[in-house]
Amino acid sequence: MVLVSGWSDNGWLSGGHAVRMAMEIGMHKAWPDLLKRMKINKSVTTAKERQLVISARTWFCLYLFEHQMSYGTGRPAILKDDESIWQCRLLLQHPLAIEDDMRLVSTVELMAIRERVNNNLAPTFDHPVDEHTFNVLREADMEFRNWYNTWDQAFSQKYEDAAFYRQSLQIQHLHAELYHNATALRGIDSPEDMQKMPQAQRDLAIRSIQLCRQILDITVNSPAYREGMKYAVHYTHATATFSASFLLRLSRLFPDQCDIQDIRTLVERLAALLSEVPGQRYALTLQLMLKRFKKRKAGSVSRSPKVAREPHRQLGYPDVQSGNPQHQSHQPISPTYDTPYSAHPPEALPHNAHPGASHQQFPQYQPNADHIWRGFEQTSNEQLPVWLSDQTLGGASFSQNGIDAFLLPTDYLPPATQIW
Structure with missing residues (x-):
């Protein structure tokens, strides 16, 4: 369940199931028990001790993934910063610790900091940004910097070639700061809003441009990090996409910066990179944002906001069993355009096929940015969805849906294979 959760577009349900399974077998008690044994010098390498270490390590992974999914979807995390993870870095002192434990516990510590920051900011999401918000973010910035400096030194001392680990730490630090800064930029949706910004909020926006720029620079220019993107969890792809999308939006509001x-x-290169890894949804998101970006730059005229958009059509695969192209399932493929093939009548089928052939014998539907864009090409700025519009920094949609607010909805993708 942990693997399904981390390496799928929608790991919320599988991740939640993994948490419940872990609680059922008492994994949340493993680290407190192990820590007590370590403090009284009872650390040994027995089978029972090994199981405690494995359970603690698994629980740390669950805490990490749970909070990643929370920021990705805007939903509240179930697991909290409590004794089940406190002092987790002491795991590195256990005789059964492994090399990857350093990366795991460092990220758990960062997520615990982010949980505290988010808890301090959450009560303000329904109110205008005020000095309390800026104070929370200033304190968070100090905590993020201290976290980065501590672990950057640790990785530098442990590994002779620590380029990937150090760059990963840096991106985690930059993204944590960017994400929480973005919550304080809500309500900035036009140049007019920008003119009314208090100086502290303007400084956050300019700082966020720098953060986005650094994230993209490392992601597309570092050979070690580019290679690591092939194996990264989906959250890593989502955060890179969010950073690029946010940068395009900020560049419209602050062109002089x-x-x-x-x-x-940079965004084009990131889109190309994501198209080479299991990140189709993220590549399409940026390809569509770039089309929007180019259209605005070219000064194209949008349709009047008073003209209603055509409703999305719910399309499906032809009913191959009957061989009748008029009989279609209700499973949506793309809300904006037709399928790239149609069912053949029985007499038109190849000699080695028959009307009862399975769906797998037909070409797999592949979403295409050009086709999706046609559904929005003449749409006015006011009617564009948040994930495509460069006229908003997320607004209420960001606080409600997290990073998902900036991503192409899964309705535009072929139905995902269910593996559980």
């Missing part, structure tokens, strides 16, 4: 051509090139 940006090199527009450089930003466009």
Whole structure:
């Protein structure tokens, strides 16, 4: 369940199931028990001790994934910063610790910091940004910097070639700061809003441009990090996409603070990278944002906001069993355009096929940015969805849906294979 949760587009349900399974067998008690044994010098390498270490390590993974999914979806995390993870770095002193434990516990510590920051900011989400918000973010910035400096030194001392680990730490630090800064930029949806910003909020916006730029620079230019993207959990792909999307939006509001051509090139390179890894949804999101970006730059005229958009069509695969193209299932493929093939009548089927052939014998539907874009090409700015519009920094949608607010909805993708 942990693997399904981390390496799938929607790991919320499988991740929640994994948490419940872990609680059922008492994994949340493993680290407190192990820590007590370590403090009284009872650390041994017996089978029971080994099981405690494995259970503690698994629980740390669950805490980490749970909070990643929370930020990804905007839903509240079930697991909390409590004794089940407190002092987790002491795991590194156990005789059964492994090399990857350093990366695990460092990330758990960062997520615990982020949980505290989010808890302090959450009560303000329904109110205008005020000095309390800025104070929380200033304190968070100090905590993030201390976390990064501590672990950067640790990885540098442990590994002779620590490039990937150090860059991963840096991106985690930058993204944590960016995500929470973004919550304080809600309500900034136009140049007019920008003119009314208090100086502290303007400083956050300019700082966020720098953060996004650094994240993209490492992601697309570091050979070690690019290679690591092939094996990364989906949350890593989602955070990179969020950073690029947010940068495009900020560049529209603060063109004097940006090199527009450089930003466009970075985002194009990230989209290309994501198209090479299991990140189709994320690549399509950026490809569509770039089309929007180019259209705005070209000064194209949008349709009047008073003209209603055509309703999305719910399309499905043809009913191959009957061989009748008029009989279609109700399973949606894309809300904006037709399927790239149609069912053949029985007489038109290849000689080695028959009307009862399975769906697998037909070409797999592949979403295409050009086709999706056609459904929005003449849409006015006011009617564009948040994930495509460069006229908003997320607004209420960001606090409600997290990073998902900036991603292409899964309705535009073929139905995912269910493996559980």
